[in-house]
Amino acid sequence: MTQETLSIRNNSTGEEADFDLLKGTIGTPVIDVSSLNKKMGLFTYDPGFMSTSSCKSAITYIDGEQGILLYRGYPIDQLAEKCSFLEVAYLLMNGDLANTQQQQHFEHEIGQHAMLHEAMRSFIDGFHYDAHPMAMMVGIVGSLSAFYHSELDMNDPEHRRISAMRLLAKMPVMAAACYRHSIGYPFVYPRADLSYCENFLNMMFSLPSQKYIDKDNYIDPVAVKALNLLFILHADHEQNASTSTVRLASSTGANPYACIAAGIGALWGPAHGGANEAVLSMLEEIGTVDRIPEFIEKAKDKNDPFRLMGFGHRVYKNFDPRATIIRKACHEVLESMSGSDPLFDLALELEQYALKDDYFIEKKLYPNVDFYSGIIYKALNIPVDMFTVMFTIARTSGWVSHWLEMMAESGQRISRPRQIYTGNELRHL
Ligand code: ACO
Numbered sequence: 001m002t003q004e005t006l007s008i009r010n011n012s013t014g015e016e017a018d019f020d021l022l023k024g025t026i027g028t029p030v031i032d033v034s035s036l037n038k039k040m041g042l043f044t045y046d047p048g049f050m051s052t053s054s055c056k057s058a059i060t061y062i063d064g065e066q067g068i069l070l071y072r073g074y075p076i077d078q079l080a081e082k083c084s085f086l087e088v089a090y091l092l093m094n095g096d097l098a099n100t101q102q103q104q105h106f107e108h109e110i111g112q113h114a115m116l117h118e119a120m121r122s123f124i125d126g127f128h129y130d131a132h133p134m135a136m137m138v139g140i141v142g143s144l145s146a147f148y149h150s151e152l153d154m155n156d157p158e159h160r161r162i163s164a165m166r167l168l169a170k171m172p173v174m175a176a177a178c179y180r181h182s183i184g185y186p187f188v189y190p191r192a193d194l195s196y197c198e199n200f201l202n203m204m205f206s207l208p209s210q211k212y213i214d215k216d217n218y219i220d221p222v223a224v225k226a227l228n229l230l231f232i233l234h235a236d237h238e239q240n241a242s243t244s245t246v247r248l249a250s251s252t253g254a255n256p257y258a259c260i261a262a263g264i265g266a267l268w269g270p271a272h273g274g275a276n277e278a279v280l281s282m283l284e285e286i287g288t289v290d291r292i293p294e295f296i297e298k299a300k301d302k303n304d305p306f307r308l309m310g311f312g313h314r315v316y317k318n319f320d321p322r323a324t325i326i327r328k329a330c331h332e333v334l335e336s337m338s339g340s341d342p343l344f345d346l347a348l349e350l351e352q353y354a355l356k357d358d359y360f361i362e363k364k365l366y367p368n369v370d371f372y373s374g375i376i377y378k379a380l381n382i383p384v385d386m387f388t389v390m391f392t393i394a395r396t397s398g399w400v401s402h403w404l405e406m407m408a409e410s411g412q413r414i415s416r417p418r419q420i421y422t423g424n425e426l427r428h429l
Contacts, residue, residue: 006031008040015040026061043418053239054415055247059092059401060238064315069322071236072096080325085231086110086196089168089397092236093404107196113162113169114190114199116177117147124181133178133389134268140174141167142261149255160407163256164400171396172196175389176203194219197227200393205381222336223380229329230373233322234391236398242267246399247406251415256403263399264392270309273391276370276377279310280384283343283350292346292353300359308354310371312363322369330372337379344375 004021017039020032030053036042046052061070069076072091079088083097090098090106098106123143127136148166153159177187180203188203198219237243245266249259267273286295299308313320334341351367354360370391377387406412 004029008036010040010042024056027063045420049239049244054244055239055406057238057402057405058095059405060236060398062238062315064313064317067316067319067321067324069237076233076321077325080229080232083232084195084197085228085235085394085397088232088235092397092401093164109165110169110196111190111192113166114173116170116173120147120174121177121187124177124187127178127181129182129184131182133175133182133386134264134274134392136178136181137174137389137392138261138264138268140178141171141264142258144170144257145255145261148257152255154253154256154407157408160256160404164404167257167260167396167400171393172200173203175386175393176200178389179204179383179386195224197224197231200227201380220337222333226329226333226376226380229325230376230390231394231397233325233369234373234394236395236401241269241272242395243399243402247402248415250403250406251412256400259403260396260399263395267392267395268388273370273388273395275309275368276374276387276391277384279347279370280343280374280378280387282309283346286346286350289346289349292350295350296353296357299354300357308350308360308365310367311354311360312365313368316366316368317364319366320368323367323371326369326372326376327367330375333376333379341375341379343378344372347372347375 004023005018006021007016007018009016017036019036019039022030022032024030033044036044044052059072061073062068071079071088072095074091074097079091083091086107087097087103090103120140120143124136124140127139144166148163151159152163173190180187185207188206190199190203194202201219201223239247242263246259246263249262250256270278282295286292295306296308298304298306299311330344334344351371354365359365373391374384374387377390378384382390
Protein backbone atom coordinates (compact mmCIF):
# COMPACT_ATOMS: atom_id res chain seq x y z
CA MET A 1 0.00 0.00 0.00
CA THR A 2 1.43 3.41 -0.91
CA GLN A 3 1.65 5.93 1.86
CA GLU A 4 -0.17 9.13 0.85
CA THR A 5 1.80 12.30 1.47
CA LEU A 6 1.30 16.02 1.10
CA SER A 7 3.98 18.60 0.29
CA ILE A 8 4.31 21.90 2.11
CA ARG A 9 6.31 24.56 0.30
CA ASN A 10 7.67 27.73 1.82
CA ASN A 11 7.12 30.24 -1.00
CA SER A 12 9.72 32.62 0.46
CA THR A 13 12.60 30.17 0.54
CA GLY A 14 11.47 27.52 -1.93
CA GLU A 15 12.07 24.92 0.76
CA GLU A 16 9.68 21.95 0.51
CA ALA A 17 8.97 18.89 2.63
CA ASP A 18 6.61 15.91 2.51
CA PHE A 19 4.21 15.01 5.30
CA ASP A 20 2.16 11.86 5.79
CA LEU A 21 -1.60 11.97 5.29
CA LEU A 22 -3.22 9.95 8.05
CA LYS A 23 -6.64 8.37 7.63
CA GLY A 24 -8.98 7.08 10.30
CA THR A 25 -11.62 4.41 9.74
CA ILE A 26 -13.94 7.13 8.45
CA GLY A 27 -13.65 10.91 8.35
CA THR A 28 -11.49 13.69 6.99
CA PRO A 29 -7.80 12.84 6.27
CA VAL A 30 -5.28 14.53 8.56
CA ILE A 31 -1.84 15.97 7.77
CA ASP A 32 0.75 14.73 10.25
CA VAL A 33 2.66 17.94 10.99
CA SER A 34 4.43 16.62 14.09
CA SER A 35 7.77 16.77 12.21
CA LEU A 36 7.11 20.23 10.69
CA ASN A 37 9.44 22.05 13.04
CA LYS A 38 12.21 19.50 12.57
CA LYS A 39 11.89 19.50 8.77
CA MET A 40 11.12 23.17 8.09
CA GLY A 41 11.70 25.16 11.30
CA LEU A 42 8.03 26.18 11.43
CA PHE A 43 5.08 25.79 13.76
CA THR A 44 1.37 25.76 12.86
CA TYR A 45 -1.11 28.37 14.11
CA ASP A 46 -4.69 27.27 14.75
CA PRO A 47 -6.39 29.11 17.63
CA GLY A 48 -9.54 27.35 18.77
CA PHE A 49 -8.28 24.17 17.04
CA MET A 50 -10.41 24.87 13.96
CA SER A 51 -8.43 22.38 11.83
CA THR A 52 -6.32 20.46 14.33
CA SER A 53 -6.69 16.87 15.51
CA SER A 54 -5.17 16.47 18.95
CA CYS A 55 -5.19 12.67 19.22
CA LYS A 56 -6.27 9.35 17.75
CA SER A 57 -9.43 7.98 19.32
CA ALA A 58 -11.75 5.01 18.71
CA ILE A 59 -14.60 6.18 20.94
CA THR A 60 -16.88 8.66 19.15
CA TYR A 61 -17.28 9.75 15.54
CA ILE A 62 -19.06 12.91 14.37
CA ASP A 63 -19.81 14.01 10.82
CA GLY A 64 -20.91 17.61 11.31
CA GLU A 65 -22.10 18.12 7.73
CA GLN A 66 -24.30 15.02 7.72
CA GLY A 67 -25.42 15.35 11.35
CA ILE A 68 -24.02 11.90 12.25
CA LEU A 69 -22.97 10.92 15.79
CA LEU A 70 -21.68 7.40 16.53
CA TYR A 71 -20.56 5.97 19.88
CA ARG A 72 -18.19 3.06 19.17
CA GLY A 73 -19.81 2.84 15.71
CA TYR A 74 -23.44 2.79 16.87
CA PRO A 75 -25.75 5.66 15.78
CA ILE A 76 -26.90 7.85 18.65
CA ASP A 77 -30.60 7.46 17.80
CA GLN A 78 -30.38 3.64 18.07
CA LEU A 79 -28.58 3.82 21.39
CA ALA A 80 -31.04 6.41 22.68
CA GLU A 81 -33.97 4.20 21.74
CA LYS A 82 -32.68 0.82 22.89
CA CYS A 83 -30.18 1.28 25.71
CA SER A 84 -29.94 2.52 29.27
CA PHE A 85 -27.31 5.08 30.21
CA LEU A 86 -25.19 2.48 32.01
CA GLU A 87 -25.26 0.21 28.94
CA VAL A 88 -23.95 3.14 26.91
CA ALA A 89 -21.35 3.94 29.58
CA TYR A 90 -20.12 0.34 29.44
CA LEU A 91 -19.94 0.60 25.64
CA LEU A 92 -17.95 3.84 25.75
CA MET A 93 -15.52 2.55 28.36
CA ASN A 94 -15.03 -0.95 26.96
CA GLY A 95 -15.54 -0.66 23.21
CA ASP A 96 -18.45 -3.10 22.84
CA LEU A 97 -21.88 -3.51 24.38
CA ALA A 98 -21.90 -5.88 27.34
CA ASN A 99 -23.69 -9.22 27.39
CA THR A 100 -26.29 -9.63 30.13
CA GLN A 101 -23.86 -11.04 32.67
CA GLN A 102 -21.19 -8.38 31.98
CA GLN A 103 -23.79 -5.63 32.29
CA GLN A 104 -25.10 -7.01 35.58
CA HIS A 105 -21.58 -7.19 36.93
CA PHE A 106 -20.84 -3.63 35.75
CA GLU A 107 -23.97 -2.23 37.38
CA HIS A 108 -23.32 -4.15 40.59
CA GLU A 109 -19.83 -2.68 40.71
CA ILE A 110 -21.18 0.83 40.09
CA GLY A 111 -23.53 0.27 43.05
CA GLN A 112 -20.60 -0.77 45.23
CA HIS A 113 -18.58 2.35 44.39
CA ALA A 114 -21.49 4.75 44.83
CA MET A 115 -21.06 5.55 48.53
CA LEU A 116 -19.17 8.70 49.44
CA HIS A 117 -16.60 8.74 52.20
CA GLU A 118 -18.34 10.15 55.28
CA ALA A 119 -15.64 12.79 55.59
CA MET A 120 -16.88 14.26 52.31
CA ARG A 121 -20.05 15.34 54.08
CA SER A 122 -18.16 17.84 56.20
CA PHE A 123 -16.29 18.95 53.09
CA ILE A 124 -19.63 19.65 51.36
CA ASP A 125 -20.96 21.31 54.53
CA GLY A 126 -18.14 23.82 54.23
CA PHE A 127 -19.77 25.42 51.19
CA HIS A 128 -22.10 28.35 51.66
CA TYR A 129 -25.74 27.38 51.06
CA ASP A 130 -25.96 29.48 47.88
CA ALA A 131 -22.73 28.20 46.26
CA HIS A 132 -23.31 27.33 42.61
CA PRO A 133 -23.49 23.52 42.39
CA MET A 134 -20.92 23.52 39.56
CA ALA A 135 -18.48 25.34 41.85
CA MET A 136 -19.12 22.69 44.47
CA MET A 137 -18.67 19.89 41.92
CA VAL A 138 -15.27 21.21 40.80
CA GLY A 139 -14.13 21.19 44.44
CA ILE A 140 -15.70 17.91 45.53
CA VAL A 141 -14.58 15.87 42.51
CA GLY A 142 -11.08 17.33 42.82
CA SER A 143 -11.09 16.35 46.49
CA LEU A 144 -11.53 12.68 45.54
CA SER A 145 -7.83 12.79 44.66
CA ALA A 146 -7.17 13.36 48.37
CA PHE A 147 -9.40 10.44 49.37
CA TYR A 148 -8.04 7.92 46.85
CA HIS A 149 -4.47 8.98 46.24
CA SER A 150 -2.15 6.53 47.92
CA GLU A 151 -3.83 3.43 46.50
CA LEU A 152 -3.62 4.58 42.86
CA ASP A 153 -0.97 3.09 40.59
CA MET A 154 -1.53 4.77 37.25
CA ASN A 155 0.56 2.11 35.49
CA ASP A 156 -1.86 -0.61 36.56
CA PRO A 157 -4.85 -0.92 34.16
CA GLU A 158 -7.03 -2.35 36.95
CA HIS A 159 -6.30 0.63 39.20
CA ARG A 160 -7.20 2.94 36.35
CA ARG A 161 -10.43 1.05 35.67
CA ILE A 162 -11.44 1.28 39.33
CA SER A 163 -10.80 5.05 39.32
CA ALA A 164 -13.05 5.39 36.28
CA MET A 165 -15.78 3.27 37.89
CA ARG A 166 -15.55 5.30 41.08
CA LEU A 167 -16.01 8.55 39.21
CA LEU A 168 -19.00 7.27 37.25
CA ALA A 169 -20.59 5.77 40.38
CA LYS A 170 -20.08 8.72 42.69
CA MET A 171 -20.93 11.54 40.30
CA PRO A 172 -24.75 11.41 40.75
CA VAL A 173 -24.32 10.96 44.50
CA MET A 174 -22.12 14.05 44.73
CA ALA A 175 -24.47 15.99 42.45
CA ALA A 176 -27.52 15.17 44.57
CA ALA A 177 -25.56 15.97 47.74
CA CYS A 178 -24.77 19.44 46.35
CA TYR A 179 -28.44 20.05 45.67
CA ARG A 180 -29.54 18.83 49.11
CA HIS A 181 -26.91 21.03 50.72
CA SER A 182 -28.21 24.08 48.82
CA ILE A 183 -31.75 23.54 50.16
CA GLY A 184 -30.58 22.52 53.62
CA TYR A 185 -31.96 18.98 53.43
CA PRO A 186 -30.14 15.91 54.79
CA PHE A 187 -28.20 13.79 52.29
CA VAL A 188 -29.84 10.66 50.96
CA TYR A 189 -27.60 7.61 50.55
CA PRO A 190 -27.57 5.64 47.29
CA ARG A 191 -29.57 2.41 47.33
CA ALA A 192 -28.50 -0.93 45.87
CA ASP A 193 -32.04 -1.79 44.72
CA LEU A 194 -32.42 1.22 42.42
CA SER A 195 -31.03 1.77 38.93
CA TYR A 196 -28.56 4.59 38.24
CA CYS A 197 -31.22 7.11 37.18
CA GLU A 198 -33.78 5.99 39.78
CA ASN A 199 -31.13 6.38 42.44
CA PHE A 200 -30.34 9.89 41.32
CA LEU A 201 -34.00 10.95 41.43
CA ASN A 202 -34.38 9.32 44.82
CA MET A 203 -31.28 11.05 46.22
CA MET A 204 -32.50 14.39 44.86
CA PHE A 205 -36.17 14.28 45.78
CA SER A 206 -36.66 11.64 48.41
CA LEU A 207 -39.36 13.17 50.57
CA PRO A 208 -42.92 11.92 51.01
CA SER A 209 -44.33 15.06 49.45
CA GLN A 210 -42.27 14.88 46.27
CA LYS A 211 -43.80 13.58 43.08
CA TYR A 212 -41.22 11.00 41.97
CA ILE A 213 -41.63 8.63 44.86
CA ASP A 214 -44.86 7.56 46.50
CA LYS A 215 -45.43 5.47 49.59
CA ASP A 216 -44.87 2.24 47.62
CA ASN A 217 -41.49 3.47 46.42
CA TYR A 218 -42.82 4.08 42.93
CA ILE A 219 -40.58 6.22 40.76
CA ASP A 220 -42.20 7.69 37.66
CA PRO A 221 -40.89 5.61 34.72
CA VAL A 222 -41.32 8.60 32.38
CA ALA A 223 -38.84 10.58 34.48
CA VAL A 224 -36.40 7.66 34.58
CA LYS A 225 -36.66 7.15 30.81
CA ALA A 226 -36.17 10.86 30.14
CA LEU A 227 -33.11 10.98 32.39
CA ASN A 228 -31.59 7.92 30.72
CA LEU A 229 -32.15 9.55 27.34
CA LEU A 230 -30.57 12.87 28.31
CA PHE A 231 -27.60 11.14 29.91
CA ILE A 232 -27.06 9.03 26.75
CA LEU A 233 -27.22 12.08 24.48
CA HIS A 234 -24.71 13.94 26.67
CA ALA A 235 -22.43 10.97 27.33
CA ASP A 236 -19.65 11.76 24.87
CA HIS A 237 -18.84 14.08 22.01
CA GLU A 238 -15.25 13.30 20.97
CA GLN A 239 -12.65 16.06 21.50
CA ASN A 240 -14.93 18.85 22.81
CA ALA A 241 -13.52 21.55 25.11
CA SER A 242 -14.03 19.67 28.40
CA THR A 243 -12.81 16.31 27.09
CA SER A 244 -9.77 18.01 25.59
CA THR A 245 -9.18 19.66 28.97
CA VAL A 246 -9.31 16.26 30.68
CA ARG A 247 -6.83 14.87 28.12
CA LEU A 248 -4.53 17.88 28.43
CA ALA A 249 -4.47 17.69 32.22
CA SER A 250 -4.01 13.91 32.07
CA SER A 251 -1.02 14.27 29.74
CA THR A 252 0.94 15.60 32.72
CA GLY A 253 0.30 12.37 34.61
CA ALA A 254 -1.97 14.14 37.10
CA ASN A 255 -4.39 12.25 39.32
CA PRO A 256 -7.56 11.28 37.37
CA TYR A 257 -9.93 12.90 39.86
CA ALA A 258 -8.07 16.21 39.48
CA CYS A 259 -8.20 15.81 35.67
CA ILE A 260 -11.97 15.24 35.70
CA ALA A 261 -12.37 18.26 38.01
CA ALA A 262 -10.52 20.28 35.34
CA GLY A 263 -13.01 18.96 32.76
CA ILE A 264 -15.92 20.05 34.97
CA GLY A 265 -14.46 23.56 35.10
CA ALA A 266 -14.27 23.67 31.29
CA LEU A 267 -17.80 22.30 30.90
CA TRP A 268 -19.24 25.05 33.10
CA GLY A 269 -18.83 27.85 30.53
CA PRO A 270 -21.94 29.08 28.67
CA ALA A 271 -20.33 28.32 25.30
CA HIS A 272 -20.20 24.65 26.34
CA GLY A 273 -22.21 22.78 29.00
CA GLY A 274 -23.42 25.95 30.68
CA ALA A 275 -25.59 26.57 27.61
CA ASN A 276 -28.54 24.55 28.95
CA GLU A 277 -28.82 26.86 31.95
CA ALA A 278 -28.33 29.89 29.70
CA VAL A 279 -31.10 28.75 27.32
CA LEU A 280 -33.66 28.68 30.12
CA SER A 281 -32.61 32.13 31.34
CA MET A 282 -32.83 33.40 27.77
CA LEU A 283 -36.31 31.94 27.20
CA GLU A 284 -37.50 33.45 30.46
CA GLU A 285 -36.05 36.80 29.44
CA ILE A 286 -37.75 36.68 26.03
CA GLY A 287 -40.98 35.75 27.80
CA THR A 288 -43.50 35.98 24.97
CA VAL A 289 -43.62 35.10 21.28
CA ASP A 290 -44.03 38.73 20.19
CA ARG A 291 -40.56 39.56 21.60
CA ILE A 292 -38.78 36.90 19.48
CA PRO A 293 -37.93 39.28 16.56
CA GLU A 294 -36.34 41.73 19.00
CA PHE A 295 -34.04 39.03 20.40
CA ILE A 296 -33.22 37.62 16.97
CA GLU A 297 -32.09 41.12 15.97
CA LYS A 298 -29.97 41.34 19.14
CA ALA A 299 -28.33 37.99 18.29
CA LYS A 300 -27.46 39.27 14.81
CA ASP A 301 -26.12 42.62 16.01
CA LYS A 302 -22.30 42.52 16.02
CA ASN A 303 -22.23 45.28 18.64
CA ASP A 304 -24.43 43.30 21.02
CA PRO A 305 -22.79 40.43 22.94
CA PHE A 306 -26.10 38.55 23.08
CA ARG A 307 -26.11 35.20 21.28
CA LEU A 308 -29.01 32.88 20.75
CA MET A 309 -28.14 30.31 23.39
CA GLY A 310 -28.58 26.69 22.34
CA PHE A 311 -27.90 27.65 18.72
CA GLY A 312 -24.77 26.92 16.72
CA HIS A 313 -22.06 24.31 17.09
CA ARG A 314 -18.40 24.06 16.17
CA VAL A 315 -18.88 20.72 14.45
CA TYR A 316 -22.54 20.42 13.38
CA LYS A 317 -23.25 22.60 10.36
CA ASN A 318 -26.49 20.99 9.26
CA PHE A 319 -28.29 19.75 12.33
CA ASP A 320 -27.40 18.31 15.71
CA PRO A 321 -28.88 14.78 15.76
CA ARG A 322 -29.20 15.02 19.54
CA ALA A 323 -31.43 18.12 19.25
CA THR A 324 -33.81 16.21 16.95
CA ILE A 325 -34.14 13.39 19.50
CA ILE A 326 -34.56 15.81 22.42
CA ARG A 327 -37.23 17.89 20.70
CA LYS A 328 -39.32 14.73 20.24
CA ALA A 329 -38.68 13.65 23.84
CA CYS A 330 -39.79 17.09 25.07
CA HIS A 331 -43.23 16.54 23.57
CA GLU A 332 -43.52 13.10 25.20
CA VAL A 333 -42.26 14.17 28.63
CA LEU A 334 -44.39 17.30 28.79
CA GLU A 335 -47.50 15.47 27.67
CA SER A 336 -46.99 12.80 30.27
CA MET A 337 -45.71 14.83 33.20
CA SER A 338 -46.86 18.39 33.23
CA GLY A 339 -49.21 18.79 30.30
CA SER A 340 -47.44 21.75 28.75
CA ASP A 341 -44.80 24.38 29.33
CA PRO A 342 -45.11 27.87 27.80
CA LEU A 343 -41.30 27.97 27.57
CA PHE A 344 -41.36 24.91 25.30
CA ASP A 345 -43.93 26.55 23.04
CA LEU A 346 -41.75 29.65 23.01
CA ALA A 347 -38.67 27.57 22.17
CA LEU A 348 -40.49 25.91 19.25
CA GLU A 349 -41.51 29.32 17.90
CA LEU A 350 -38.01 30.72 18.38
CA GLU A 351 -36.48 27.77 16.53
CA GLN A 352 -38.87 28.21 13.59
CA TYR A 353 -38.20 31.94 13.45
CA ALA A 354 -34.42 31.57 13.54
CA LEU A 355 -34.34 28.74 10.99
CA LYS A 356 -36.04 31.03 8.46
CA ASP A 357 -33.70 33.94 9.10
CA ASP A 358 -30.94 34.54 6.51
CA TYR A 359 -28.30 35.21 9.20
CA PHE A 360 -28.82 31.80 10.80
CA ILE A 361 -29.15 30.06 7.42
CA GLU A 362 -25.92 31.58 6.04
CA LYS A 363 -23.91 30.86 9.17
CA LYS A 364 -25.42 27.36 9.44
CA LEU A 365 -26.65 27.91 12.98
CA TYR A 366 -29.07 25.23 14.18
CA PRO A 367 -30.43 24.25 17.60
CA ASN A 368 -27.87 22.17 19.48
CA VAL A 369 -28.42 19.50 22.13
CA ASP A 370 -28.96 22.08 24.84
CA PHE A 371 -31.69 24.09 23.19
CA TYR A 372 -34.29 21.65 24.50
CA SER A 373 -32.55 19.68 27.27
CA GLY A 374 -33.30 22.31 29.93
CA ILE A 375 -37.02 22.10 29.22
CA ILE A 376 -37.00 18.40 30.02
CA TYR A 377 -34.91 18.96 33.15
CA LYS A 378 -37.37 21.63 34.21
CA ALA A 379 -40.26 19.21 33.72
CA LEU A 380 -38.38 16.75 35.97
CA ASN A 381 -38.18 19.47 38.65
CA ILE A 382 -34.40 19.75 38.36
CA PRO A 383 -33.47 23.32 39.39
CA VAL A 384 -31.93 25.47 36.67
CA ASP A 385 -28.54 25.83 38.35
CA MET A 386 -28.28 22.02 38.42
CA PHE A 387 -28.64 21.69 34.62
CA THR A 388 -24.91 21.77 33.91
CA VAL A 389 -24.35 19.38 36.82
CA MET A 390 -26.67 16.96 34.99
CA PHE A 391 -24.44 17.30 31.95
CA THR A 392 -21.44 16.59 34.20
CA ILE A 393 -22.93 13.30 35.41
CA ALA A 394 -23.51 12.14 31.83
CA ARG A 395 -20.22 13.40 30.38
CA THR A 396 -18.22 11.65 33.08
CA SER A 397 -18.77 8.43 31.11
CA GLY A 398 -17.09 10.07 28.10
CA TRP A 399 -14.31 11.72 30.10
CA VAL A 400 -13.29 8.51 31.84
CA SER A 401 -13.44 6.58 28.54
CA HIS A 402 -11.06 9.08 26.95
CA TRP A 403 -8.84 8.99 30.01
CA LEU A 404 -8.71 5.19 29.94
CA GLU A 405 -7.99 5.19 26.19
CA MET A 406 -5.25 7.75 26.56
CA MET A 407 -3.59 6.12 29.57
CA ALA A 408 -3.46 2.76 27.76
CA GLU A 409 -1.47 4.25 24.86
CA SER A 410 2.26 3.83 24.81
CA GLY A 411 4.62 6.76 24.18
CA GLN A 412 2.43 9.38 25.91
CA ARG A 413 3.69 12.93 25.63
CA ILE A 414 2.78 15.96 27.65
CA SER A 415 0.43 18.26 25.67
CA ARG A 416 2.23 21.50 25.13
CA PRO A 417 1.11 23.89 22.35
CA ARG A 418 3.33 26.59 20.85
CA GLN A 419 2.50 30.27 20.44
CA ILE A 420 3.17 33.28 18.25
CA TYR A 421 4.97 35.65 20.59
CA THR A 422 3.70 39.23 20.18
CA GLY A 423 5.44 40.89 23.14
CA ASN A 424 8.50 43.10 23.35
CA GLU A 425 11.74 42.11 21.71
CA LEU A 426 14.73 41.73 24.03
CA ARG A 427 15.21 44.91 26.02
CA HIS A 428 17.35 45.81 29.04
CA LEU A 429 16.66 47.63 32.28
N1 ACO B 1 -26.13 33.40 18.02
C1 ACO B 1 -25.78 34.36 17.15
N2 ACO B 1 -24.68 34.26 16.35
C2 ACO B 1 -23.93 33.17 16.46
C3 ACO B 1 -24.25 32.12 17.36
C4 ACO B 1 -25.41 32.26 18.14
N3 ACO B 1 -25.75 31.30 19.02
N4 ACO B 1 -23.32 31.13 17.25
C5 ACO B 1 -22.46 31.54 16.33
N5 ACO B 1 -22.81 32.78 15.83
C6 ACO B 1 -22.13 33.53 14.78
C7 ACO B 1 -20.85 34.15 15.31
O1 ACO B 1 -21.07 35.46 15.76
C8 ACO B 1 -19.95 34.09 14.10
O2 ACO B 1 -20.29 35.17 13.26
P1 ACO B 1 -19.16 35.88 12.33
O3 ACO B 1 -18.68 34.80 11.39
O4 ACO B 1 -19.88 36.99 11.66
O5 ACO B 1 -18.08 36.33 13.28
C9 ACO B 1 -20.38 32.82 13.38
O6 ACO B 1 -21.74 32.57 13.79
C10 ACO B 1 -19.54 31.60 13.75
O7 ACO B 1 -19.53 31.48 15.15
P2 ACO B 1 -18.27 31.09 15.99
O8 ACO B 1 -18.42 31.59 17.39
O9 ACO B 1 -17.03 31.46 15.24
O10 ACO B 1 -18.39 29.51 15.97
P3 ACO B 1 -17.67 28.53 16.94
O11 ACO B 1 -17.63 27.22 16.26
O12 ACO B 1 -16.39 29.11 17.40
O13 ACO B 1 -18.65 28.51 18.22
C11 ACO B 1 -20.47 27.95 19.64
C12 ACO B 1 -19.62 27.54 18.42
C13 ACO B 1 -19.56 28.32 20.80
C14 ACO B 1 -21.32 26.77 20.07
C15 ACO B 1 -21.35 29.16 19.24
O14 ACO B 1 -22.22 28.79 18.18
C16 ACO B 1 -22.17 29.69 20.43
O15 ACO B 1 -21.67 30.51 21.19
N6 ACO B 1 -23.43 29.21 20.59
C17 ACO B 1 -24.24 29.62 21.72
C18 ACO B 1 -23.82 28.84 22.97
C19 ACO B 1 -24.24 27.40 22.93
O16 ACO B 1 -25.37 27.05 22.62
N7 ACO B 1 -23.29 26.51 23.30
C20 ACO B 1 -23.54 25.06 23.39
C21 ACO B 1 -22.74 24.32 22.38
S1 ACO B 1 -23.15 22.62 22.39
C22 ACO B 1 -22.38 22.04 23.77
O17 ACO B 1 -21.31 22.38 24.12
C23 ACO B 1 -23.09 21.06 24.49
